[in-house]
Amino acid sequence: MAESDGVLTLTFSGTWRIDRPSPDLSPIRAALGKSPAPKTLAFESAKVTDWDSRFLTQCRAILALAKAHGVTPDLSGLPAGAKSLLELAEKVPERQGAARKEASTPFLTRVADMAFGAWQGVHNLLDFVGDVTLACLALAGGRAVFQRSNLFALIYQAGVEALPIVSLISLLVGLILAFVGAIQLSQFGAQIYVSTIVGIAMVRVMGAIMTGIIMAGRTGAAYAAELGTMQVNEEIDALRTFGFSPTQFLVLPRMIALVLMMPLLCIYADIMGILGGFIVGVFMLKINPIQYLTHTWQSVPLANFWIGLVHSTVFGVLVAMAGCYRGMRCGRSALAVGQATTAAVVTSILAIIIATAIITVACNIIGV
Incomplete structure (x- = not known):
């Protein structure tokens, strides 16, 4: 930096790239602000070997300082490309409001936005x-419109295709319950009561809960992804255009399939869980197989079986509605489909836990 006859000349040299640190502009600011101030700001860049946007950024900052102090810039000493870009930047001023500004939203505004969002969510849920x-009433009256062939495919998907994962998880849950119970009961010589623990736990609630969680992560997420993709591809809009109800055509068969299959899968999960306890009781605790099965049959009241079926039916409704609701309310992007799928699983599991608590309290009140 040198000054002569009212001309302040800035000399650039070396490499000016974005990976290099920015120089301090304090000496330039001091030179422009002194009295008397220079009349012209010139540039010398013959020794610059390489430059990119970092060089332009520094030049723009220096030109802004010159403009603030009333100094006239002379860009003739800059590289031709940099000179053209800087002149173009001066000719096209920055649009007001185009720059991103980090503004702090007031606390009450954030609370109001959250409350409005929650109310909007409740409104959308009630609307769904x-x-x-209405679709169920139309089905009861024989007026629901959907593809029967699609219903059978959904039943197969929600039922038969889910058997392997339900078998594995239920068998392992039965093994775990029996093993944990055996550790405690063996201290009192009451190993036979492992069958009671496993039987009541699986038949009354665990079979239904494990099946519901499996179906939430498997089928509920699939429903949300399918309907969300249809929303992105505007297939749901096309159904409305042709006069079809998307709820009847898409949501209703999925709900029917899951509600029909959940009780059957729950019964199957109960059997696999009892089988897991049977394996631990016979091969680890050396209990007679006939004695184990007989004690299980005698110690598990039939009311527990019906309570488990009620659980599974309610879970089927909740999982199907959560998956379909998130899919129908999906945005029109790939990111929105992923978010809808994640939200469907979370909503389904949360609804299962809340429903389990409500049904348990209700059964306790009525003494079942």
């Missing part, structure tokens, strides 16, 4: 539940 109710 109303559409599903």
